[in-house]
Structures are given as C-alpha cells and as structure tokens.
Amino acid sequence: KRAQSVPVRCALVGRENTAKTGLALDLCKADIEAGKQITILDFDNSAKQTVDYLYPDADNIAVLPLHDETDDSIFNDDNSINYVALVDKVNWFINILAEDLKENPDSHGAIIFDGGSTFLKWCEHAMTDWLMNRSKNPVNVEDGDKFNQAEWRVRNKLFRDTISRIHSLP
Numbered sequence: 531k532r533a534q535s536v537p538v539r540c541a542l543v544g545r546e547n548t549a550k551t552g553l554a555l556d557l558c559k560a561d562i563e564a565g566k567q568i569t570i571l572d573f574d575n576s577a578k579q580t581v582d583y584l585y586p587d588a589d590n591i592a593v594l595p596l597h598d599e600t601d602d603s604i605f606n607d608d609n610s611i612n613y614v615a616l617v618d619k620v621n622w623f624i625n626i627l628a629e630d631l632k633e634n635p636d637s638h639g640a641i642i643f644d645g646g647s648t649f650l651k652w653c654e655h656a657m658t659d660w661l662m663n664r665s666k667n668p669v670n671v672e673d674g675d676k677f678n679q680a681e682w683r684v685r686n687k688l689f690r691d692t693i694s695r696i697h698s699l700p
Contacts, residue, residue, distance in 0.1 A: 539697060541646075551580040554642045555591075561639025565590055569627060569638065571620065571696075572596065573645030573652070590639075596620055613655035617688055620649070624695050631700055643696055650689050657685035 538557070542550040551570070558568050568591045570577045578593045585591055596619060597604070597611075604616045631638055643649075661681055 537700060546576075551577050551642070551644050552584060554640075554644070555581070555584055558640040558642075562588055562590065564639065566639030567592065567637050568640045568642065570594065570642040570644050571623065573620075573643075574648040575645075577642070577644045594623060596623070611655070612659070613652050614659050616652055617656045617692070620652075620692055621695065624692065624699075628695075628699055635700060641696060641699060643693075649692070650685075653685045653688040653692075656688055657681070660684060 540557075542553055544550050555562070555568070562568055562585060568588075570581070570591065570593045572578065572593050572595050575595050575597060578595070581588070581591050581593055597616065601619075604612055604619060606612045627638075627641060661684065
C-alpha cells in the first residue's frame, strides 16, 4: 500500500501585527506537538517574539533571521546592505532545507516564509544594485531616473524564483 498525503500550501495576507505568524504556527500545531521540525524563514525579524510567546519550550521550531547584523557576508565594505548577497543567502538556506528534506522527508512539519513583503523589497533593492552595477549606462536613482517596465522583471524573477523553489519543496 502506498500512503498519500497532500501538502498544504497557503498564503496568509494582512497588515503588520495581525497574527499571521501565530495563525501559521497554529496550522502546524499537530506537527509541532509531534516533534517535527518547523522552520521559519524570517525576513522582517518579527517571528521570534511570536514563537517565544506561543511555544516557549518548543525546541523543534527554528527561526532563521536572514537579515542578521552579525553576518558580514551580507554587507558591503561601507557597511551598507548587499541585497544581491542577501537574496543569494535566502536561496542558499532554501537549498539546505531541500537537501535535508531529501535525506529526512518525514522530519519536517512545515516551512514558514515570514515577511514576504519585506523579501519583495529586498528583491527590488537587489534589482537596483544589479542594474546599476552591471549596466553600461548606470541609472542614478537619486537624480530621478526610473527603471523601465522590462527592468522590473529582474525583481519579479528574483522573487518568483525563490517562491517557486520553496513551493516545490515536499
């Protein structure tokens, strides 16, 4: 006999502080109680407080603060944020999760992508950096130059590729 399960995928959309993370954790309650790993990709560094409040003793909930001030790899020499490196870091973590899921398919209960609007903004900044540093005619955003519609596809592709990669995880 072959067991079948249908993975649940959902998007919780709302303004800040409307309990989206708490609701996502509530939807994972059975997996949390069963000891399965819950991984939260925390883009806006807001999930830790919710986890600490709702599940203070749960060792199986990992909150990954992706914008980490102690991570030198995501900062430029002038201490500004390197958004291209930050988006790459996100995808690196997703690849690590994918490898772990391949090796231990039943160990994970959920992956929560927390702070999607913040990640979209990171993709926009990465697009700006990418276009300004790789273009023969750099755009000076401060002087009022704007990107054309085709260039916004870079941001959308960065965002869509990451979301698609997470969505493809079992």
